[in-house]
Amino acid sequence: MGRKKIFGLVFFLLALSAVFGFSRFAKTEKQDISVQKSQGSVENVQGQPVVVTQVAPLASDIVEPEKVISSAVPIFMYHYIRAYSNPADPIGENLSVSPQKFEEQLSWLKRNNYATVFSGYFKNPKAVAAKPIILTFDDGYQDAYDSAFSLLQKYQMTGMFYLIVNKIGTPGYLTWEEILEMQKAGMMFGSHTLTHSDLRNLSPVNLEKEIKESREILTQKLGQEVTDFCYPSGKYSDTVLAEVKKDKYQTAVTTNSGISSLKDDPFLLKRLRIVEKTNVEAILGK
Ligand SMILES: [Zn+2]
Numbered sequence: 001m002g003r004k005k006i007f008g009l010v011f012f013l014l015a016l017s018a019v020f021g022f023s024r025f026a027k028t029e030k031q032d033i034s035v036q037k038s039q040g041s042v043e044n045v046q047g048q049p050v051v052v053t054q055v056a057p058l059a060s061d062i063v064e065p066e067k068v069i070s071s072a073v074p075i076f077m078y079h080y081i082r083a084y085s086n087p088a089d090p091i092g093e094n095l096s097v098s099p100q101k102f103e104e105q106l107s108w109l110k111r112n113n114y115a116t117v118f119s120g121y122f123k124n125p126k127a128v129a130a131k132p133i134i135l136t137f138d139d140g141y142q143d144a145y146d147s148a149f150s151l152l153q154k155y156q157m158t159g160m161f162y163l164i165v166n167k168i169g170t171p172g173y174l175t176w177e178e179i180l181e182m183q184k185a186g187m188m189f190g191s192h193t194l195t196h197s198d199l200r201n202l203s204p205v206n207l208e209k210e211i212k213e214s215r216e217i218l219t220q221k222l223g224q225e226v227t228d229f230c231y232p233s234g235k236y237s238d239t240v241l242a243e244v245k246k247d248k249y250q251t252a253v254t255t256n257s258g259i260s261s262l263k264d265d266p267f268l269l270k271r272l273r274i275v276e277k278t279n280v281e282a283i284l285g286k
Pocket of ligand 1: 138139192233
Protein backbone atom coordinates (compact mmCIF):
# COMPACT_ATOMS: atom_id res chain seq x y z
CA MET A 1 0.00 0.00 0.00
CA GLY A 2 2.73 2.48 1.08
CA ARG A 3 4.71 1.70 -2.08
CA LYS A 4 1.74 2.47 -4.26
CA LYS A 5 1.32 5.84 -2.56
CA ILE A 6 5.00 6.64 -3.07
CA PHE A 7 4.80 5.65 -6.72
CA GLY A 8 1.65 7.75 -7.09
CA LEU A 9 3.36 10.73 -5.49
CA VAL A 10 6.48 10.35 -7.66
CA PHE A 11 4.33 10.09 -10.77
CA PHE A 12 2.37 13.16 -9.72
CA LEU A 13 5.57 15.14 -9.14
CA LEU A 14 7.01 14.03 -12.47
CA ALA A 15 3.85 15.05 -14.27
CA LEU A 16 3.82 18.39 -12.46
CA SER A 17 7.44 19.12 -13.35
CA ALA A 18 6.81 18.16 -16.96
CA VAL A 19 3.89 20.60 -17.21
CA PHE A 20 5.83 23.28 -15.34
CA GLY A 21 8.88 22.77 -17.57
CA PHE A 22 6.82 22.98 -20.74
CA SER A 23 5.09 26.15 -19.63
CA ARG A 24 8.47 27.69 -18.82
CA PHE A 25 9.70 26.72 -22.28
CA ALA A 26 6.58 28.20 -23.84
CA LYS A 27 7.09 31.38 -21.88
CA THR A 28 10.67 31.68 -23.10
CA GLU A 29 9.48 31.29 -26.68
CA LYS A 30 6.88 34.01 -26.18
CA GLN A 31 9.44 36.31 -24.63
CA ASP A 32 11.77 35.80 -27.59
CA ILE A 33 8.99 36.71 -29.96
CA SER A 34 7.99 39.74 -27.90
CA VAL A 35 11.63 40.92 -27.87
CA GLN A 36 11.73 40.65 -31.66
CA LYS A 37 8.47 42.50 -31.98
CA SER A 38 9.43 45.22 -29.58
CA GLN A 39 12.36 46.38 -31.68
CA GLY A 40 11.64 49.93 -32.55
CA SER A 41 9.87 50.76 -29.25
CA VAL A 42 11.09 53.75 -27.35
CA GLU A 43 11.85 52.13 -23.98
CA ASN A 44 13.77 49.04 -23.02
CA VAL A 45 12.88 46.73 -20.16
CA GLN A 46 14.50 49.03 -17.57
CA GLY A 47 12.57 52.00 -18.90
CA GLN A 48 15.73 53.48 -20.44
CA PRO A 49 15.29 55.27 -23.74
CA VAL A 50 16.73 53.35 -26.66
CA VAL A 51 17.40 54.23 -30.28
CA VAL A 52 14.43 53.54 -32.48
CA THR A 53 15.52 51.54 -35.51
CA GLN A 54 13.54 50.87 -38.63
CA VAL A 55 12.87 47.17 -39.01
CA ALA A 56 13.17 46.00 -42.59
CA PRO A 57 10.21 43.93 -43.76
CA LEU A 58 10.86 40.23 -44.23
CA ALA A 59 11.44 39.18 -47.81
CA SER A 60 8.39 36.92 -47.60
CA ASP A 61 6.21 39.92 -46.74
CA ILE A 62 7.10 41.78 -49.93
CA VAL A 63 4.37 40.67 -52.25
CA GLU A 64 4.26 41.83 -55.84
CA PRO A 65 1.13 40.12 -57.11
CA GLU A 66 1.30 41.72 -60.52
CA LYS A 67 4.62 39.99 -61.30
CA VAL A 68 3.94 36.66 -62.93
CA ILE A 69 5.51 34.20 -65.30
CA SER A 70 3.09 34.05 -68.16
CA SER A 71 3.02 30.82 -70.13
CA ALA A 72 1.37 32.35 -73.19
CA VAL A 73 3.73 34.59 -75.11
CA PRO A 74 2.54 36.10 -78.38
CA ILE A 75 5.32 36.68 -80.91
CA PHE A 76 4.54 39.28 -83.56
CA MET A 77 6.22 38.87 -86.95
CA TYR A 78 7.11 41.97 -88.97
CA HIS A 79 9.26 42.41 -92.06
CA TYR A 80 9.17 45.96 -93.51
CA ILE A 81 8.02 48.96 -91.47
CA ARG A 82 7.27 51.24 -94.42
CA ALA A 83 4.35 52.90 -96.20
CA TYR A 84 4.14 50.80 -99.33
CA SER A 85 1.42 50.39 -101.90
CA ASN A 86 2.14 48.52 -105.11
CA PRO A 87 -0.59 46.35 -106.65
CA ALA A 88 2.07 44.74 -108.84
CA ASP A 89 3.88 43.51 -105.70
CA PRO A 90 1.25 41.96 -103.42
CA ILE A 91 3.92 39.98 -101.50
CA GLY A 92 5.86 43.16 -100.78
CA GLU A 93 2.65 44.86 -99.69
CA ASN A 94 1.75 41.98 -97.43
CA LEU A 95 5.17 42.13 -95.76
CA SER A 96 4.85 45.84 -95.04
CA VAL A 97 3.29 47.69 -92.13
CA SER A 98 3.31 51.49 -92.32
CA PRO A 99 5.07 53.41 -89.52
CA GLN A 100 1.69 54.99 -88.61
CA LYS A 101 0.02 51.62 -88.23
CA PHE A 102 3.03 50.21 -86.39
CA GLU A 103 2.87 53.10 -83.93
CA GLU A 104 -0.84 52.51 -83.38
CA GLN A 105 -0.07 48.87 -82.58
CA LEU A 106 2.73 49.78 -80.13
CA SER A 107 0.47 52.31 -78.48
CA TRP A 108 -2.30 49.73 -78.08
CA LEU A 109 0.16 47.21 -76.57
CA LYS A 110 1.42 49.83 -74.12
CA ARG A 111 -2.09 50.86 -73.08
CA ASN A 112 -3.01 47.21 -72.55
CA ASN A 113 -0.08 46.47 -70.25
CA TYR A 114 2.14 44.48 -72.61
CA ALA A 115 5.90 44.49 -72.06
CA THR A 116 8.40 43.36 -74.67
CA VAL A 117 10.70 40.45 -73.85
CA PHE A 118 13.10 38.46 -76.03
CA SER A 119 13.10 34.91 -77.37
CA GLY A 120 15.33 33.95 -74.43
CA TYR A 121 12.17 34.17 -72.29
CA PHE A 122 11.33 30.66 -73.53
CA LYS A 123 14.56 29.17 -72.21
CA ASN A 124 14.71 31.23 -69.07
CA PRO A 125 11.32 32.73 -68.23
CA LYS A 126 11.42 35.61 -65.79
CA ALA A 127 8.58 37.20 -63.90
CA VAL A 128 7.48 40.36 -65.62
CA ALA A 129 5.20 43.05 -64.31
CA ALA A 130 3.12 43.04 -67.47
CA LYS A 131 1.93 40.68 -70.18
CA PRO A 132 4.97 39.51 -72.16
CA ILE A 133 5.16 39.91 -75.92
CA ILE A 134 7.99 39.51 -78.40
CA LEU A 135 8.21 41.78 -81.43
CA THR A 136 10.29 40.17 -84.20
CA PHE A 137 11.54 41.70 -87.42
CA ASP A 138 12.83 39.43 -90.18
CA ASP A 139 15.58 40.05 -92.74
CA GLY A 140 17.21 43.21 -91.30
CA TYR A 141 15.86 45.77 -93.75
CA GLN A 142 17.04 49.38 -93.61
CA ASP A 143 13.69 50.56 -92.28
CA ALA A 144 14.29 48.57 -89.10
CA TYR A 145 16.70 51.38 -88.22
CA ASP A 146 14.90 54.24 -90.03
CA SER A 147 11.36 53.55 -88.76
CA ALA A 148 10.98 50.70 -86.27
CA PHE A 149 13.89 51.60 -83.99
CA SER A 150 12.79 55.14 -83.06
CA LEU A 151 9.15 54.10 -82.56
CA LEU A 152 10.19 51.21 -80.31
CA GLN A 153 12.26 53.62 -78.25
CA LYS A 154 9.38 56.11 -78.07
CA TYR A 155 7.22 53.42 -76.40
CA GLN A 156 10.09 51.95 -74.31
CA MET A 157 9.84 48.70 -76.18
CA THR A 158 12.41 46.39 -77.67
CA GLY A 159 12.61 44.33 -80.84
CA MET A 160 14.19 41.06 -81.82
CA PHE A 161 15.80 41.45 -85.27
CA TYR A 162 16.76 38.38 -87.31
CA LEU A 163 19.59 39.25 -89.69
CA ILE A 164 20.62 37.71 -93.02
CA VAL A 165 24.32 37.99 -92.31
CA ASN A 166 25.63 38.24 -95.91
CA LYS A 167 23.13 41.03 -96.64
CA ILE A 168 24.34 43.28 -93.83
CA GLY A 169 25.71 46.54 -95.27
CA THR A 170 24.31 45.94 -98.77
CA PRO A 171 21.72 48.35 -100.29
CA GLY A 172 18.36 48.19 -98.51
CA TYR A 173 19.75 46.38 -95.45
CA LEU A 174 21.06 47.46 -92.04
CA THR A 175 24.75 48.28 -91.66
CA TRP A 176 26.92 46.96 -88.82
CA GLU A 177 27.13 50.50 -87.44
CA GLU A 178 23.35 50.76 -87.22
CA ILE A 179 23.07 47.29 -85.72
CA LEU A 180 25.59 48.16 -83.00
CA GLU A 181 23.76 51.41 -82.23
CA MET A 182 20.50 49.51 -81.92
CA GLN A 183 22.16 46.89 -79.73
CA LYS A 184 23.43 49.62 -77.40
CA ALA A 185 19.85 50.87 -77.06
CA GLY A 186 18.65 47.42 -75.96
CA MET A 187 17.58 45.79 -79.22
CA MET A 188 18.38 42.10 -79.75
CA PHE A 189 19.62 40.22 -82.78
CA GLY A 190 19.34 36.68 -83.99
CA SER A 191 20.48 34.74 -87.03
CA HIS A 192 18.40 34.42 -90.17
CA THR A 193 21.27 32.46 -91.83
CA LEU A 194 23.95 33.76 -94.20
CA THR A 195 21.98 33.84 -97.48
CA HIS A 196 18.29 33.18 -96.68
CA SER A 197 18.35 29.89 -98.61
CA ASP A 198 15.69 27.22 -98.30
CA LEU A 199 17.52 25.14 -95.69
CA ARG A 200 15.69 21.93 -96.66
CA ASN A 201 17.57 21.74 -99.96
CA LEU A 202 21.13 22.21 -98.78
CA SER A 203 24.00 19.77 -98.54
CA PRO A 204 25.00 18.89 -94.96
CA VAL A 205 28.11 21.07 -95.29
CA ASN A 206 26.19 24.12 -96.50
CA LEU A 207 23.40 23.58 -93.99
CA GLU A 208 25.90 23.64 -91.13
CA LYS A 209 27.58 26.71 -92.61
CA GLU A 210 24.33 28.70 -92.88
CA ILE A 211 23.40 27.90 -89.30
CA LYS A 212 26.74 27.91 -87.49
CA GLU A 213 28.79 30.47 -89.41
CA SER A 214 26.00 33.07 -89.32
CA ARG A 215 25.81 32.70 -85.54
CA GLU A 216 29.59 32.90 -85.14
CA ILE A 217 29.87 36.08 -87.23
CA LEU A 218 27.04 37.76 -85.31
CA THR A 219 28.46 36.66 -81.97
CA GLN A 220 31.89 38.04 -82.86
CA LYS A 221 30.58 41.38 -84.24
CA LEU A 222 28.07 41.97 -81.44
CA GLY A 223 30.44 40.86 -78.70
CA GLN A 224 27.79 38.68 -77.11
CA GLU A 225 26.56 35.14 -77.64
CA VAL A 226 23.81 34.93 -80.25
CA THR A 227 21.42 32.11 -79.40
CA ASP A 228 18.25 32.80 -81.39
CA PHE A 229 17.45 31.58 -84.88
CA CYS A 230 14.79 32.22 -87.52
CA TYR A 231 14.12 29.74 -90.35
CA PRO A 232 14.22 31.50 -93.76
CA SER A 233 10.64 31.71 -95.11
CA GLY A 234 9.68 29.53 -92.15
CA LYS A 235 10.93 26.43 -93.97
CA TYR A 236 12.47 23.59 -92.01
CA SER A 237 12.69 19.81 -91.94
CA ASP A 238 13.70 17.28 -89.29
CA THR A 239 17.30 17.53 -90.53
CA VAL A 240 17.25 21.35 -90.33
CA LEU A 241 15.69 21.27 -86.86
CA ALA A 242 18.31 18.77 -85.64
CA GLU A 243 21.14 20.91 -87.02
CA VAL A 244 19.86 24.06 -85.27
CA LYS A 245 19.45 22.15 -81.99
CA LYS A 246 22.96 20.68 -82.35
CA ASP A 247 24.47 24.17 -82.60
CA LYS A 248 24.57 26.70 -79.72
CA TYR A 249 21.09 28.07 -80.34
CA GLN A 250 18.45 28.07 -77.62
CA THR A 251 15.38 29.17 -79.57
CA ALA A 252 14.12 29.29 -83.15
CA VAL A 253 11.04 30.99 -84.60
CA THR A 254 8.92 29.65 -87.45
CA THR A 255 6.15 31.23 -89.53
CA ASN A 256 3.66 28.70 -88.11
CA SER A 257 0.70 30.73 -86.94
CA GLY A 258 -0.39 30.91 -83.31
CA ILE A 259 0.36 32.22 -79.85
CA SER A 260 3.45 30.51 -78.44
CA SER A 261 3.50 28.93 -75.02
CA LEU A 262 6.27 28.04 -72.58
CA LYS A 263 5.16 24.43 -73.07
CA ASP A 264 6.09 24.54 -76.76
CA ASP A 265 9.34 23.27 -78.27
CA PRO A 266 11.54 26.41 -78.08
CA PHE A 267 12.92 25.51 -81.54
CA LEU A 268 9.48 25.59 -83.16
CA LEU A 269 8.01 28.82 -81.86
CA LYS A 270 4.82 30.01 -83.51
CA ARG A 271 4.29 33.63 -84.54
CA LEU A 272 1.47 35.99 -85.46
CA ARG A 273 1.95 37.60 -88.86
CA ILE A 274 1.19 41.30 -88.61
CA VAL A 275 0.04 43.11 -91.73
CA GLU A 276 -1.25 46.64 -92.36
CA LYS A 277 -4.83 45.61 -91.70
CA THR A 278 -4.18 43.52 -88.57
CA ASN A 279 -6.41 44.42 -85.66
CA VAL A 280 -4.12 43.72 -82.70
CA GLU A 281 -7.00 43.85 -80.25
CA ALA A 282 -8.87 41.18 -82.23
CA ILE A 283 -5.93 38.74 -82.20
CA LEU A 284 -4.86 39.27 -78.60
CA GLY A 285 -8.13 40.11 -76.94
CA LYS A 286 -8.29 42.48 -74.02
ZN1 LIG B 1 13.18 36.12 -94.04
